[in-house]
Structure formats: structure tokens, C-alpha cells
Amino acid sequence: MADGSELRSRPGDGKLIRGACGHDCPDTCSWLVEVQDGRAGRLYGDPSHPFTRGTLCAKVNHYLERVYHPERVLYPLRRVGVRGAGEFRRISWQEALSEIAERWQRIIVEYGGEAILPFSSAGNQGLIQHSSLDQRLGGLLGFSRLDRNICGAVAHQGLSATQGNGVGINPEDLIHSRLIVLWGTNTIVTNLHLWPVILSARSRGAKIVVVDPVRTRTAEAADWHLAVRPGSDTVLALAMMHVIIRDGLVDRDYVDRYSTGYEQLSEHVQQFAPDRVAEDTGLSAEEIERFAREYATVQPSLLRPLIGLEHHRNGAMMFRTLACLPILTGAWRHRGGGLCRSTGAFQFSMLNMEELLMPWLQKPGVRTLNMRDLGRDLLSTELRPPIQSLLIYNSNPAVSLPNQHLVRQGLTRDDLFTVVHDLFLTDTARFADIVLPATSQIEHLDLVPSWGHHYVSMNRPAIAPEGESVANTELFRRLAACLGRTESWLFESDETLLRTALRTSHPMMSGITYETLLEHGYQHLNHPEDWRPFAEGGFPTASGRAELFSERLLREGHEALPSPGEIRRAGAGQLQLISGKTLHYLNTGYSHMERHRGREGRLRIEINEDDARRRGLSDGERVRVFNERGEIIALCAISESVRPGVASIPFGGVVDEAGVRRHINCLTPEEATDWGGGSGFYDTFVDVERSPVDLEN
Ligand SMILES: Nc1nc2c(c(=O)[nH]1)N[C@H]1C(S)=C(S)[C@@H](COP(=O)(O)OP(=O)(O)OC[C@H]3O[C@@H](n4cnc5c(=O)[nH]c(N)nc54)[C@H](O)[C@@H]3O)O[C@H]1N2
Ligand SMILES: Nc1nc2c(c(=O)[nH]1)N[C@H]1C(S)=C(S)[C@@H](COP(=O)(O)OP(=O)(O)OC[C@H]3O[C@@H](n4cnc5c(=O)[nH]c(N)nc54)[C@H](O)[C@@H]3O)O[C@H]1N2
Ligand SMILES: [Mo]
Numbered sequence: 001m002a003d004g005s006e007l008r009s010r011p012g013d014g015k016l017i018r019g020a021c022g023h024d025c026p027d028t029c030s031w032l033v034e035v036q037d038g039r040a041g042r043l044y045g046d047p048s049h050p051f052t053r054g055t056l057c058a059k060v061n062h063y064l065e066r067v068y069h070p071e072r073v074l075y076p077l078r079r080v081g082v083r084g085a086g087e088f089r090r091i092s093w094q095e096a097l098s099e100i101a102e103r104w105q106r107i108i109v110e111y112g113g114e115a116i117l118p119f120s121s122a123g124n125q126g127l128i129q130h131s132s133l134d135q136r137l138g139g140l141l142g143f144s145r146l147d148r149n150i151c152g153a154v155a156h157q158g159l160s161a162t163q164g165n166g167v168g169i170n171p172e173d174l175i176h177s178r179l180i181v182l183w184g185t186n187t188i189v190t191n192l193h194l195w196p197v198i199l200s201a202r203s204r205g206a207k208i209v210v211v212d213p214v215r216t217r218t219a220e221a222a223d224w225h226l227a228v229r230p231g232s233d234t235v236l237a238l239a240m241m242h243v244i245i246r247d248g249l250v251d252r253d254y255v256d257r258y259s260t261g262y263e264q265l266s267e268h269v270q271q272f273a274p275d276r277v278a279e280d281t282g283l284s285a286e287e288i289e290r291f292a293r294e295y296a297t298v299q300p301s302l303l304r305p306l307i308g309l310e311h312h313r314n315g316a317m318m319f320r321t322l323a324c325l326p327i328l329t330g331a332w333r334h335r336g337g338g339l340c341r342s343t344g345a346f347q348f349s350m351l352n353m354e355e356l357l358m359p360w361l362q363k364p365g366v367r368t369l370n371m372r373d374l375g376r377d378l379l380s381t382e383l384r385p386p387i388q389s390l391l392i393y394n395s396n397p398a399v400s401l402p403n404q405h406l407v408r409q410g411l412t413r414d415d416l417f418t419v420v421h422d423l424f425l426t427d428t429a430r431f432a433d434i435v436l437p438a439t440s441q442i443e444h445l446d447l448v449p450s451w452g453h454h455y456v457s458m459n460r461p462a463i464a465p466e467g468e469s470v471a472n473t474e475l476f477r478r479l480a481a482c483l484g485r486t487e488s489w490l491f492e493s494d495e496t497l498l499r500t501a502l503r504t505s506h507p508m509m510s511g512i513t514y515e516t517l518l519e520h521g522y523q524h525l526n527h528p529e530d531w532r533p534f535a536e537g538g539f540p541t542a543s544g545r546a547e548l549f550s551e552r553l554l555r556e557g558h559e560a561l562p563s564p565g566e567i568r569r570a571g572a573g574q575l576q577l578i579s580g581k582t583l584h585y586l587n588t589g590y591s592h593m594e595r596h597r598g599r600e601g602r603l604r605i606e607i608n609e610d611d612a613r614r615r616g617l618s619d620g621e622r623v624r625v626f627n628e629r630g631e632i633i634a635l636c637a638i639s640e641s642v643r644p645g646v647a648s649i650p651f652g653g654v655v656d657e658a659g660v661r662r663h664i665n666c667l668t669p670e671e672a673t674d675w676g677g678g679s680g681f682y683d684t685f686v687d688v689e690r691s692p693v694d695l696e697n
Helices: 060-067 093-111 133-141 153-163 171-176 192-203 217-221 233-246 252-258 262-272 274-281 285-297 315-322 325-329 344-348 353-357 371-379 404-411 472-482 494-501 514-520 551-555 594-600 609-614 692-696
Strands: 006-008 015-020 030-036 039-045 077-079 088-090 116-120 145-147 179-183 207-211 224-226 301-305 368-370 389-393 417-422 434-437 446-448 455-459 522-524 575-578 604-607 622-626 631-638 646-648 685-690
Touching (some): 015 455, 039 060, 060 594, 077 093, 093 116, 093 389, 093 434, 116 133, 133 353, 153 315, 171 192, 224 285, 233 285, 262 274, 301 315, 371 404, 446 494, 494 514
Parallel strands (some): 116 389, 145 368, 179 207, 207 224, 389 417, 417 434
Antiparallel strands (some): 006 015, 030 039, 077 434, 604 646, 622 685
8 A cells, every 4th residue: 555654665675664552651652663574573663753752662662572472362262270370272263252142142131231341441542442343332232331430530530620621731832841840740651752851841941840759760850859748739739829829929810810719719728838737748848838939930830740649539639639720820821831631531522432432322321330349349249230241351450450359359250251352361361261362553553642742643553463363443343243233333444433533623633634644654733833721711611710619519519629638648557558650561561571570670669768677677678568458578678769658669560579470459449539530549558567488488
């Protein structure tokens, strides 16, 4: 096909195909794949991409090892051993599909479609491989719906309460910022390509502040690290508002024109004087005073919060509260000022999602289950109908969900019929009755919107699917066929689905078509270079103004004003365990690859010297980390990176230091955050003691 996306490089070099990474990450890197004789020989960053600039991360630099990995699942498998043991035998697609059809049809007759739960997350965040035919088939057959809310939803709830939606500034505009606050995000590790933009801003005079209880690599590289106590960011932000209002640093013109509730807020924040609340935040009153004044007076000032705040009990309130700051200071007026979180919902709002997902197919009254509650729901004796079958794709819930033991207990239920579609025999797949092989990103077509920049990318398949692997869309076409469906819209091709999604009249998508994307590989959203979403208000709330006081929250039974929310604290002798992302794993992905395990190294829990001394622990020894939900074995790393009372351990590996397949999520609570979404992963409290195994040795 001579459509420009297959570029000819030097004669004889084979073809060069444009694509884009589909991992669950803000960066959505553009890449080029060199193909020779049907095999991908090299995959590297597309140097022409203005944001990802030809650099890939520590994982995707080795993407082809993942594609051609000897342990990749290439054929359908049927379990032969006990659930969880990971013993399977190869079967044909035909056998797999007949068994699924037969089991599902029986379940549908006996319990109804709701007894089948398709469970997925953003393991592939490309548009149609994330959601398309799955939603159509599930809607038509009345399968239980899933609230995919573990990542992003809580932030969206919180931001929307204040500003009406989660929209922020164009991440590339951070170059214009003069004060950049990385608030609960480890940019260098998780959002690599934003860092050069931040460094450019710094070279033009910007200051970089990191607010994080852990001294991460990003905190280390910043100009100022505020080691806040976990969960108390609401109090910090309220104390900042106190100072800003007290010292007359409010942009009254902006506040009067574009917000409501200023009087109530000013009254409310009087109680949050820095010297009164400093202790709660773990910072000194002087630090808070200085931070507040710099934040308000150095413009443009920019807040960049990501996942760290969301994984707390008061997660939604954290975002609701933070979002009041740029309203008070009028930071939104300035190019590079305001707030910048995910650009994902923004991009989706421009696509024709209605016609792609066909939500009108959904049967009225069909239940929606929260992904966080998978373990509970599988074990529930009250759920009607009970979940009888799971179809899991784009996700590894046996590791990534909180309260891992509960999830695993649910997955071992004898009467449960579990199908897992993945590239590897993940911990979840080990519990499956049937495992189906999934394609990698270089084997399927997709459009990849980004949640970290304003480019939309087209990912072209570079090679044919390995073995008998199929893309998610093809899986759902096969499932529809084996269930005897004949509706043509269940069998649309990937190209048709993408063309449907791109049939949009949104002005920012003008000039962006299937053809132009194929030709260019990626395109920038069509907005003026100087684009400031709320420079002149325009907040999409009920009042049309930013709501410092929210009638809606009041009606919904929440506090109307930004407030501390429920801040969980460690009990006596306990440590609060933060489990952030790692450099060499992508959530739990890549943890099966020796290279990446080697780079990540041994499983270490970082604890402060005081806490180690109190427990008689020394650096490097094996410790047992435990609470009422479970235990894991790790090595003790005495570190100044964490304050007393806080411990840090990486999220993502699947085996602990005792060689057991268990993960820090066997310690985390499956507890909703304040307004019902997500999970308070980081409100985990543990004890740490010398490992008995070590004593024996
Ligand atoms: N290399 C790599 N990149 C990734 C991922 C990966 O697994 N590996 N995962 C991707 C995904 S799914 C996501 S959602 C993003 C997430 O991107 P980030 O938000 O950057 O994720 P984390 O590295 O977990 O950073 C969260 C930070 O919040 C801090 N934190 C915890 N509690 C609090 C608190 O109470 N207050 C404050 N202020 N900070 C707190 C943690 O110490 C941690 O440093 O990264 C994406 N990119
Ligand atoms: N303790 C703790 N727990 C956390 C977090 C934390 O910070 N700490 N972070 C949370 C967050 S922010 C997130 S987003 C979740 C992530 O949780 P999950 O979404 O479960 O993430 P992964 O472990 O990456 O699992 C994705 C799976 O999808 C598979 N996959 C990739 N592409 C495809 C495809 O095209 N088709 C199919 N069928 N499968 C594919 C991958 O191989 C991988 O096994 O974890 C959450 N859990
Ligand atoms: Mo995430």
C-alpha cells in the first residue's frame, strides 16, 4: 500500500512502518518499525515527533523482545492443572470458542447475561483495542458492565466538582510556566517525555517543586521537595488558600468574574492558618507560607497532579481542593498557568464515541460492577445473579487490584468459568479455564489518543500476528460468531471502526482524518497555538463558573467547600505503605521478563532510619511486611527518601523475596475513595519485622 505510512528507507532495507505505543502511559510515543521478510528487526522512537522526540522508555526500548519472547502465549490454551498453578495444554481456536459458546449459552439460559462479566482495563489504551466491539457485544447480550475506575476516575470526579471537567492546559505549554508543581507524580519515571519540557522551562527561569511524601528521582532532581505527609495535601492546599487570601494575593477580578462561593471559602479557610495545621501536613509553617506566596506571585504557575493523590481515601477531595488554587490566583489567565492532568477525556470528547460504542444497545437496568470490588463480588453470596463467568483482557487483576488474596480466592471458585486474553501467562491467566493469545501493538491497527499530550497517533501493524494471536477486536468478532450472532455491526473491520470514531465535526479534529493520520502517523489537535482553556472562565459547571462552594456536592451529601476529607493515619507501630510505579515495569507488565526483573533488582521496602532502629532492623536484611490482609517478604532498605512513619515499595513485580507469587497488593485495602470511585491503595498500613526465614538462616 502506498499510503506513506510504509516508508521506504534505503533500498534493500525493507519497509519502515509508523506506529505508536499503546501502553497505559501518558506519553503515547511514536515509533518506527523496520521490517524485513515479515519480521520486525528494529523498533525505535520516531525522531520527528515533537513531544516524544525519538526517545523510548526503558521498557519499550526492548519492545521487540516482548513481541518475540519465548514465553509469549501464541495459541489457545486449556487449563489442565488446578487453578492458579499455570498448567495448560494447547487447543485449537475452534475448541476454545465452542467451549466458551457452550458455557456462556448455558449461563445465559440459567442466570441471564448479567452473570457474565467482561473485565478489562487500559492494558491496551488504543481506541478500539480498549473499547469498541466488546461494548457492542456486551450491550447486546446484557453482560454485566464494568466501572473501569481505578485510574483517573477519582481525579476526574474531584476536578469536575470545581471546574466542571478535568480539562487542563496543553502539556507542551509547560515551557511557559515559571513555577511548576509536580504534585503526587514521579515524572522522570512515569511520564519521561514531559521532563525535557520541564527542563526547558527551568532553563528559562522556572522553578520545579515536587510535593510527594517520598523523595523520588523526580523530587531529587527538583528545586524544592515538600515531603508532605501522605493524604494531607488537602490541608496543605487549604493552608495555601489561607495565606493567599490573608495576604491579598487573590486575583479578585478573575474570582469575581468566573467563580462562585468566594465569600464562603474565605471564611472557611480562616481555620487553616499554617502554624495551626503545619503539624498535620508534616511541613513547617514557614515552608507552607513560602510555598503559598511563591505559588500565588510567580506566574504562570502550574499544578501537575497525577495518580499519587487519587489512591487515597480522600482522593476526590484532594483534586477538588487543589483545583481551587489556580482559580484564586487567576493562574488560568496566563499561558503555561493553571492545572495540567490527563488529556485523555479531552481527546475522547472529540471522537464519535457514541457510534463507536453504541451505548443504546445496553439493556435498561443492567448492573454495573466496580472493578475494585472483583474479589468481593466473586465471593458474594448476595449478588443476583452471581458472576458465573469472567472474560478478562487488557488487565491483570490478580496482581493490580487491591486485596490480592481476596481476588485470588474469588478466581479459584470452582464453578467460575474464566477466559483470559493476554500476551503472557500472567498471574491472572494462571487462574483461567481458557487462555487466548493476544497480539502486540505491532500486530494490529489502532488509533491512539494520548493522555499526556495533544497529538493523536495512528498505529499501523508492522507484522502479521504471531502464532494464532488475535487483536481484541478480532476476539470479539469471533465470540459474536460462535454465539451465533449475525448483526453486521458486530463484525466491522478495524478500519471501519476507526473511520466511525473519526466521523466527528469537532473543530479541534478538523483536518484529522483516517487518511491524513495514515500518512503522517500523528497529528496535533487543531487548536490555536496559544490555547488557554479557562483564561476567560467558561467552566462547564451548572453555574457556568468555577465552584469554590458547590451546591451539587451539598446535594450529593458531600462537603460543599474544599476540605481535608478523611485522612487516614497509621496506628501505633505501623507504617503507611506507598507503592508507586517503577521504571522497568509498566504496571505489572514486563515483570515476566528477566531483563526487566534484573534491572528492577531485589524487592526492597524503604524505611526511615528511626523506624528501622525502633524495630531493630538493619539495612539489607529480610523483613516481613504484614497487616491483617497478608504478608510479603522484602529486603529492608534504610533510606532518607521516606519520612518516619512512611514506607515505600515498588508496585508491579509479581514475586516477593521469599520466591512466593504474592505482591504488595495483598496488603492494600479494597476500599472506595471518598466519592465512591477508585481505591485507596496508598492508605495501606503495615507492620515490619525481621523475617523469620532470616532468623532460621
Ligand atoms: N515506567 C512506568 N511508567 C508508567 C507506569 C508504570 O507502571 N511504569 N504506569 C502508568 C500509569 S497506569 C499511571 S496511572 C501513571 C502514573 O504516574 P504517576 O502519578 O507519576 O505515578 P507514580 O510513580 O505512582 O507517582 C505517584 C507519586 O505520588 C506519591 N504519593 C503517594 N501518596 C501521596 C500523597 O498523599 N500526596 C502526594 N503529594 N504524593 C503522594 C508517590 O510517592 C509517588 O511518587 O504512570 C504511567 N506510566
Ligand atoms: N499497589 C498498587 N496497585 C496499583 C497501582 C499502584 O500504584 N499501586 N496502580 C493502579 C493503576 S494506576 C493502574 S492503571 C492499574 C493497572 O492495572 P492493569 O490494568 O491490570 O495493568 P497491567 O498489570 O499492566 O495489566 C495489563 C495487561 O494487559 C495485557 N495487554 C496489553 N495489551 C493487550 C492487548 O492488546 N490485548 C489484551 N487482551 N491484553 C493486552 C498486558 O500484557 C497486561 O498483562 O493498577 C493499579 N494498581
Ligand atoms: Mo494508571
